[in-house]
Amino acid sequence: MNSKEFTGELSRRLGYTNKDAAVLVASLVDIMAQELQESNVLTFQEFGTFEVKKKMERIVVNPVTRQRLLVPPKLSLTFKPCPALKGKVKNEDAQ
Template identity: 60%
Template sequence: MNNKEFTSELSKRLGYTIKDTSDLMVSFMADFTQELQEGNTWAIQGFGTFEVKKKAERISINPVTKQRMLIPPKLVLTYKPSTTLKDKFK
């Protein structure tokens, strides 16, 4: 399912126009992104938890040249599904 199909299906279920649904999704994603950038955790009941974690810097070695490289720290978005969702896929 792509974004256009998802927006269309969601608009049918909510009873909104496709434009209103699209605006709602854009607003949701902007708020969602802003909260994660601020370091907050998002938990959606029955779906899971989104959290930004910091990966520490590390040293990597190229197996061919044996050259060592320093990989800088970075922020990574993580997702942990809820137990309800996990149970549906067993």
């Protein structure tokens, strides 16, 4: 499902116009991005948790040249689905 299909389905279920649903989705994404930039954890019941984690710097070795490289620290966005969502996906897969 792409963004256009998602906003279409959202507008159909909520009784909004496609334009209103697109504004709603864009606002949701903006709010989520702002909260994640502030390193806040976003938890949605029956869905899961979004969190920004900091990966520490580390040393890696190129297997061909055996050259050691320093990988700088970086921020990484993680998502952990809740057990209810995992169960729904597993039940769909079994059918």
